[in-house]
Amino acid sequence: MSETDLSVPFRRRAGSALGDKHLQEALTIATTKFIGLRRDAFDEFPEGERLRDLAREIKEATLQHLDRYVEQLIDSVERLGGHVHYATTPEEARRVVLDIAARTGARMAVKSKSMASEEIHLNEALEAAGVIPIETDLGEYIIQLAHERPSHIIAPAIHKTKGQVADLFAKELKREVAADPEELTRIARVELRQKFLEADLGITGANFAVADTGTVVLVTNEGNGRMVTSLPRVHVAVMGVEKVVPSMTDLMVFLQILAKSATGQKLSVYTTLVRGPRRPGELEGPDEFHLVLLDNGRIRQIAGPLREALYCLRCGACLNVCPVYRQIGGHAYGYTYPGPIGADACPVRIDIPKMLVELRREIHEARIAPWTERLAYGLMEKVLASPSLYRWSKPLARLLQRPFARDGRIRSVPLAFTEWTRTRDLPALAPQTFHEQWPTLK
């Protein structure tokens, strides 16, 4: 799998994304469409705002007693004949899945889209162990063919245009392909049908797991989730431990806002509810059911600055509205989950800007920032906290700007503001500041 090269600074990674014409086209079209669909869905749904508040309250109440709900979920799943595994680290989670694959003699695994499995880099581990992973969500299938990673949490191939997908199919499947989404979908469907029948293992994520019933819930649009959970002999669901919800009543609250936030749908096409393995007398379902609960730093954040991130439903609405994400896409961030700043779109009202500020505070307090930056901000504080320093800094700045200012603007200037003046004029410091003008305004 191709990885984002993290030795390249973020600014350079972002810069190459800005220069990628296909990426720019694909991102603009897709995010604009998502934004409009989401807005329309909530405009037609007057209860939406109240349900968002309620959903947030449920998430918070669940986090306060997460231990209790997780224990209840484990009990419920085990009562249904399923197995629950708790993985503290990605290594542990991969080990659990590989052990199941080895014990059951699995050679091929079909997968329904799962960010948790991306987070633990499960596909590489399966391949190394001789189990062929096949992604069955169309977007995931595309990026698996391209040896890439998802660049959006619900639209993994959002960075590709239909032309690029057609070229990819033609190259990988060695056939003529038109850049027609319906045609592309039909090809993928035919390719995948055989894999569903052949696979020994079905691997999914989970959008929710209901504590008191042991129900694992998958929200999909293509029906592949249902195939993955019903055809193979063994089903393994990998889920972030924070995704437990107390009851089916709570689940209904989330289902009403999740698809609207993600794609503007009232509900996704398929909402698959799975309860344990096939029971005696049932015709469909796996012989074995495993739920892998993944911690990977989540539990630590219950008491950390990212607590609210644990409310996240993975709808992607914050990505679609994020001005930075919309320019650079998901890969430039260099991690499984891009880090958006998109405010106000979150179905559970996570305050993302506030979390980002908290993280910057941690960076500052850990003294990671370059000394030049710390010096500049230290100086800024001194000036802003002292009216006399503030007053005297202005004539000084006017003196310093003299060589650069023409007609009230600065077109080029050294040091930090070079970055500004490369593409923008900078207003010159006013000949008389407001402080200096005030006495004459009386």
Added chain:
Amino acid sequence: MNAPVRAALMVTCLGDMFFPEVGVSVTRLLRRLGVTVDFPQGQTCCGQPLFNSGYHAGATRVAARTVEVFRDAEHVVVPSGSCAYMVRHEYPALLRDTPARAEAERLAGRTYELSQFLVRVLGKTRFKASVSGRVTYHDSCHLLRGLHESEAPRILLKNLEGAELVELPGGDECCGFGGSFSVRLPEVSSQILDKKIRNIEATGAACVVACDSGCLMQMGGGLGRRRSKVRPLHLAELLAGDER
């Protein structure tokens, strides 16, 4: 207006240093409406640049000073959605564990962004425009998504005598300023700005109006570099027109 209203102007650091004409316009506008305008000396900046970059000890010191400076103000009027948001929403949390806590909460409750003060406190919605023809409006991030205000500026702009509001496509999208973001990731910031400017120019408006000096610095900087005919204008300058 029945009882005389008194308001203290928080001119903001950008307003003081780069756009003093905005503060002058606010002062004239409010005086014309019968408001007694004070300008507490000793004000510098709300501290947001420090706060947003994670320098919270410094931001707390600057915030505590600002709270002290505006202690006696009946109302505080800020011609910036961003700084108004800082005072209203971040000060109480920032000063929670300090002796200034109660004063910070009191200040938060009395601080208004300019368009909100005009419409929601004074109930004034009809003004003469200082420019004629079409104007378009950019929603700044903190005013729209922080203070959840998109109405007050539009009420003022729609009722303008002498100018016509045309909505800006993508008017609620960021202009790419973002404080230090504009120089930390200048390429991303500039590309966001490119799109904003294309949208502004497509409206055929003579001016792009905003309620935040940061956005006006960014949009004005881009328009200036392109030698565009579109003028960046603070809402205050547009409304204070007929005294000129």
